[in-house]
Structures are given as C-alpha cells and as structure tokens.
Amino acid sequence: MVAWGVITACTVQADGYTALMVIRALVGAAEAFIQGTILYLSFWYRYNELALRGAIIYSTVALAGSFNGLLAYAIQMNLDGANGWSAWQWIFLIEGCVPIAWAFVILGLLPQTPENIRWGFTAEEKEVVLQRSRASHNTGDSKIRPKLIFKLLADPKFWMVAMIDSGAHFCTGTLSNFTPAILEGLGYEGVNAQLMAVVVYAAAFVGILGSCWSSDKLQKRGIVICIDCALAAVGYALLLGLTNNTGRLVxxxxxxxxxxxxxxxxxxxxxxxxVGYTYRASAAALINVVAQSVGIGGNQAFNDPPYYRKGLASSLGMICMAGVFSGLLILYLRVLNARKRTDQYTEKGERMRLQTVDEIGNTHPDFFFSY
Structure with a gap:
C-alpha cells in the first residue's frame, strides 16, 4: 500500500510518455500483491465463509470506482488550476496519500498469521482462531515446496480456474479502464460521464456482495459463477444490439x-x-499471472468508438468462456471426488494419510473438492 501510494503520488510529476509508462508499470507491480488478499483470508476463515469475506474486500474496488467518479467531479469543479496544477494531478496526489496513511494503521492492527496474534484477543479466543485455521487445513509451520508448484502447473484444475479468472479479468479490466469512454459513447460527456460511472460501480458493488453471499449460503461456487456469466453475457449482448442510450446504460x-x-x-x-501453503499460495499467484496476461489484450480491443463493438464482442466471448470452463470444472471435480471416496480407506489412502496436507496438498485422502 505504501509503495502504491508513493508511486501514484509521483504521477503528479510525470513529464512525458516514458515517465508515465514507467510509473504505470511500477503501479502494476504494487497492485500485484492485492491478489494475496484471499490467501490471507484463508488463514482465518473456513472454506464456507471465504466468498462473502472476499466480496466485502473486493466490493470496495467497485465502491472506490463510485467515489472516484465523485472525487474526479469535485476536483475538476474546485481544484482545477489550483497551485498551478491540473485536476488530474490533484487526483493522483490525493489518491496516493490516502493509502500511505492507512497502511500504517493496518500494519499496527493486522497480525501476519493466526499463530502471530499479538494483542486484542484472550487466550481462549486465540485458541478458537487456531482451531478455525486448522479446519481449513492450515499449519503453523507451512513452507513453500517447489516440487508441488510443478505439480500444480500440470493440474487441469489450475488451468480451468485460470481460464475462468482470465475471462472475468478481461471483462472487469476493460470495464474499469473504459467505463468513461463507454459512457461518452452513450451520450454522456466530461464530468457527466464521471458522475454516471458512479451508477455503474454501484451496480458492481451490489452484485459482488449479492453473488458471493448467495455462494456462501448455498455452498456452491461453480453454479453461481455460471449464472453470473450468463447474466453478464446478456448485458454484453444488449450493449451490442441496442442503440438507445438508456437501454445501453442499463x-x-x-x-x-x-x-x-x-x-x-x-x-x-x-x-x-x-490446500497446503504451497498449493494455495502458488495457485493464487500464478492464476493472477495468467489472468493479467490475458487482460493486456483487452485494452487493445476497445479502439472503435463510439459503440466499441469489437471490444464488447471480445468481452462477450471471454465471459462465455469463463462460464463454460466453470461448468466443465464442476463436472471434473465431481469425478475427482468420486475417485477420492473410492480410495479414501484403501491401503494407498492409509499410507498417504501419514503425510500432512502441507506435504501432499490436494491429494490428501481426507480432503474433498468443493464445487
């Protein structure tokens, strides 16, 4: 957060294309650590609690998008030209300073792991926290095991989830970057486009919380993703087919x-x-690498204003891809669970049970996949 804030604030002094590109690359490097949020939550919450907790955190991205529109409007109306700076410089300075200050608050309040809780909990509460962490197959002496990383990369499940996340990232990345441009294509211009972006991000905020709450409530991940992908695809189809501005905004x-x-x-x-620190941490990181790589292409697709049909058609294809791979993954996990139940109490299962989850990861006989 400190790195992101400092780099963002430095954008104020960017004096050319090269400097701006260097700063943007550094911002991207700092943002890469955000993906560790779900990994961190998995140390503290049970599997059936993760989606909603993740939603609460990631919905703030959409909420920030709403505030960004309001902030940009307020700065453009009140600070443009102040101190000899343009409105965009004030935006980067303010948005850079806030996370720097907040990072030091988090540093004092947030423990690294359940085993390292420093204050604020009684001995009994600390024990409950540790028990909950163990229920999610976490161990206090976890470490990276390189051979499991290669095993992960050879796992079809990894690539299926990578395709789901890539489809989602392509769509949300382009939506985030091009919402003002898309809104201008709908007939809203300048500060009015910034204000209308608030409505779009408010919809995202509600959608994230609603879908993830439903997922935790139903204890289903794949089917909720399939439904979300189908409804998002309907939205893209409408954007491609409609010319009415109100309909396109909806x-x-x-x-x-x-x-x-x-x-x-x-x-x-x-x-x-x-499960196991190596599998969980490596999967979170490497899936993000794949998704970010795919997302680069999204920024090249939105180059035909005002309707951006090529970009919207590409996004429609990507969200459909995410839905298809989600359905395939559900079926694949069902097959794997059936095999694990067959082998669970065999001689092979008993031998594997002598090893820890951290040592053998998802192949542990007492671990079953959720779908």
Missing part, C-alpha cells in the same frame, strides 16, 4: 453487476480447492 450496469463477482468467486474457489 446493460452496462448489468455487465458490472455480474462480471465483477466472477473474479472474486474464482479466487475463493481457488483458495477452497487448493
């Missing part, structure tokens, strides 16, 4: 409400289905 909100939750749910699904 369709944009529909996309935001159901595309954003897919990424959050895929991360929660990853954390639930990869």
């Amino acid at each position: 369709a944009t909100c529909l996309v935001a409400a159901f595309a954003y939750p897919v990424g959050v749910l895929s991360l929660a699904w990853t954390a639930s289905n990869n």
Whole structure:
C-alpha cells in the first residue's frame, strides 16, 4: 500500500510518455500483491465463509470506482488550476496519500498469521482462531515446496480456474479502464460521464456482495459463477444490439453487476480447492499471472468508438468462456471426488494419510473438492 501510494503520488510529476509508462508499470507491480488478499483470508476463515469475506474486500474496488467518479467531479469543479496544477494531478496526489496513511494503521492492527496474534484477543479466543485455521487445513509451520508448484502447473484444475479468472479479468479490466469512454459513447460527456460511472460501480458493488453471499449460503461456487456469466453475457449482448442510450446504460450496469463477482468467486474457489501453503499460495499467484496476461489484450480491443463493438464482442466471448470452463470444472471435480471416496480407506489412502496436507496438498485422502 505504501509503495502504491508513493508511486501514484509521483504521477503528479510525470513529464512525458516514458515517465508515465514507467510509473504505470511500477503501479502494476504494487497492485500485484492485492491478489494475496484471499490467501490471507484463508488463514482465518473456513472454506464456507471465504466468498462473502472476499466480496466485502473486493466490493470496495467497485465502491472506490463510485467515489472516484465523485472525487474526479469535485476536483475538476474546485481544484482545477489550483497551485498551478491540473485536476488530474490533484487526483493522483490525493489518491496516493490516502493509502500511505492507512497502511500504517493496518500494519499496527493486522497480525501476519493466526499463530502471530499479538494483542486484542484472550487466550481462549486465540485458541478458537487456531482451531478455525486448522479446519481449513492450515499449519503453523507451512513452507513453500517447489516440487508441488510443478505439480500444480500440470493440474487441469489450475488451468480451468485460470481460464475462468482470465475471462472475468478481461471483462472487469476493460470495464474499469473504459467505463468513461463507454459512457461518452452513450451520450454522456466530461464530468457527466464521471458522475454516471458512479451508477455503474454501484451496480458492481451490489452484485459482488449479492453473488458471493448467495455462494456462501448455498455452498456452491461453480453454479453461481455460471449464472453470473450468463447474466453478464446478456448485458454484453444488449450493449451490442441496442442503440438507445438508456437501454445501453442499463446493460452496462448489468455487465458490472455480474462480471465483477466472477473474479472474486474464482479466487475463493481457488483458495477452497487448493490446500497446503504451497498449493494455495502458488495457485493464487500464478492464476493472477495468467489472468493479467490475458487482460493486456483487452485494452487493445476497445479502439472503435463510439459503440466499441469489437471490444464488447471480445468481452462477450471471454465471459462465455469463463462460464463454460466453470461448468466443465464442476463436472471434473465431481469425478475427482468420486475417485477420492473410492480410495479414501484403501491401503494407498492409509499410507498417504501419514503425510500432512502441507506435504501432499490436494491429494490428501481426507480432503474433498468443493464445487
């Protein structure tokens, strides 16, 4: 957070294309650590609690998008030209300083692991925290085991989730970057486009919380992702087919409400289905690498204003891909669970049970996949 804040604030002094590109690359490097949020939550919460907790955190991205629109409007109206700075410089300075200050608060309040709780809990509460962590197959002496990373990369489940997250990231990344441009294509200009972006991100905020609450309540990840992908696809189809501005705005909100939750749910699904520190941490990181790589192409697709049909058609294809892979993963996990139940109490299962979850990861005979 400190790194992100400092780099963002430094954007104020960017004096050319090269400097701006260097700063943006550094911002991206700092943002990469955000994906560790679900991994951190998995140390503290049970599998059936992860989606909603992740939603509470990631919905703030949508909430921030709403505030960004309001902040940009307020700065453009009141600070543009103040101190000789343009409105965009004030935006980067303010948005950079806030996380720097907040990071030091978090540093004092947030323990690294359940084993390292420093204050604020009684001995009994600390024991409850540890028991809950153990119920999610966490161990206090976890470490990275390189051979399991290679095993993860050879696992079809990893690539299926990577495709789900890639589809979601392509859609949310382009929506985040091009919402003002899309809204201008709908007839809203300048500060009015910034204000209308608030509506779009508010829809995303509600959608993330609603979908992830439903997922935890039903204890289903895959089917909720499939439904979200289908509804987001409807939104993209409407955007491609409609020319009426009001209808296109509603369709944009529909996309935001159901595309954003897919990424959050895929991360929660990853954390639930990869046990042992190596599997869980590596899956979270490497899936993000794949998704970010795919997302780069999204920024090149939105280059045909005002309707951006090529970009919207690409997004429609990507969200459909996410839905298809989610359905395939459900079927695959059912097959794997059936095999694990068959082998659970065999001689092979008893031998494997002598090893810890941290040593053998998902192949432990007492671990079953959620779908």
